[in-house]
Amino acid sequence: MSKDIKDIDLIIIGAGPAGITASIYASRAKLNSLLLEEAIIGGQVRNSYSIENYPGFKKTSGIELSDxxxxxxxxxxxxxxxxxxxEKVQLTDNEKIIETNSYIYKTKAVIIATGAEPKKLPIPNEQKYSGKGVHYCAVCDGAMYEGKIVGVVGGGNSALEEAVFLSRFAKKVLIIRRHDYFNGEKKLLDEVEANPKIEIMYNWDLVDVNGDNFMTSAKIKNTKTEEEKEIELDAVFGYIGTEPKTSLFKDYIELSKSGYIITDEDMRTNVKGVYAAGDVRNKKYRQITTAVSDGTIAALDAEKYIVDVVKGE
Known part of the structure; x- marks a missing residue:
């Protein structure tokens, strides 16, 4: 059965803060645009329990902000x-085609805002206990561990934030930190250190997890003394960074060694009329505010490209 072909001005791929912002600007510019999202509106932001650094909100949640x-x-x-x-894309200077399960879209410009996903914990039993003790979203799965002992692996804001969130349910939260410092905000670290249900294990690294049908313990190793020991742990939540969702575009778009999309300051990629915005882009800081900024710039430049270059021909 053949798919309907639709001509459109702009397709935005990914409905996190960058993609939604681009869609807002495209709509205000009266472009014939479409925002495609394969999962849930909001992206990773939706999993944030508490947000205190978005202008205009003293405190909000990821769900509220996304909505x-x-x-x-x-x-x-x-x-x-x-x-x-x-299903597949074709992105060249002269032709841009996005094929989904339902349609084939021929578009004048594309904004890629697919974001990134959590890196998997590099342990032998990660796959065996995925969803059975190994998790990457405390908001999604934290309530499963009411009265249990859980671990958090990581050293940034996400690890600190999610440790605080998990302390609402868990009897005890162990932060397994391979270094003797954190890369997160001082305010968050102060909150963690003041929480009586959270213990920070500096200079320890997660080696593996064990159990029967579900995880029941973890093996950890001291990064200074190389001492190894087994500790009781009902679950572990990983926050060791992210990986960009760029596999669809790698044949057309220039990527960094880490797989992030390379752009200029106007969010332009190496293909004319194709832009990247948000966490999928190669940049130093990945925050909600920087994603919103990226989405704004990408949409404004895409509008100019469509009007001046494509429609002007």
Whole structure:
């Protein structure tokens, strides 16, 4: 059965803060645009329990912020299609085609805002206990461990934030930190250190996890003395960084060694009319505010490209 072919001005791929922002600007510019999202609106931000560094909000949650962005985009006439999986793309200077399960889109410009996903913990039994003690989203799975002992692996803001969140459910939270310092904000670290249910294990690294059907313990190693020991642990939540979701585009778009999309300051990639915004882009800082900024710039430049270059021909 052949798919319908649709011509469109702009396709935005990914509905995290960068993608939603781009959609808001595209809608206000009256472009014929479409925002494609394969999963849930909001991206990784939706999993944040508490957000205190987004301007205009003293404190909010990822769910609330994502919903507000979504509602704003819809109120401006944004066209958003959820859960229509992209099967393949063709991105060249002269032709841009996005094929989903349902349609084939021929578009004048593309903004890639697919974001990144958590890196898997580099332990032998990661796959065996995935979802059975090994997790990457405390908001999604933390409530499963009411009254249990859980671990958090990582050294940035995410690890600190999620440790605080998990302390609402768990009897005890162990932060397994391979160094003797954190890369997160001092305010967050102060909050963690003041929480009586959280213990920081400096200079320890997670080696593996064990159990029967579900995880029941973890093997850890001291990074200074090389001492190894087994500790009781019902679950471990990994926050050791992210990996960009760029596999669909690697044949067309220039990527960094780590797989992130390389752009200039206007979010332009090596292909004319193709932009990247948010966590999928190669950059130093990945915050909600920087993603929103990327989405704004990408949409404004894409509009100029469509009007001046494509429609002007």
């Amino acid at each position: 507000l962005m979504y509602e704003q985009a819809l109120s401006l006439g944004a066209n958003i299609d959820e859960f229509d999986m992209i």
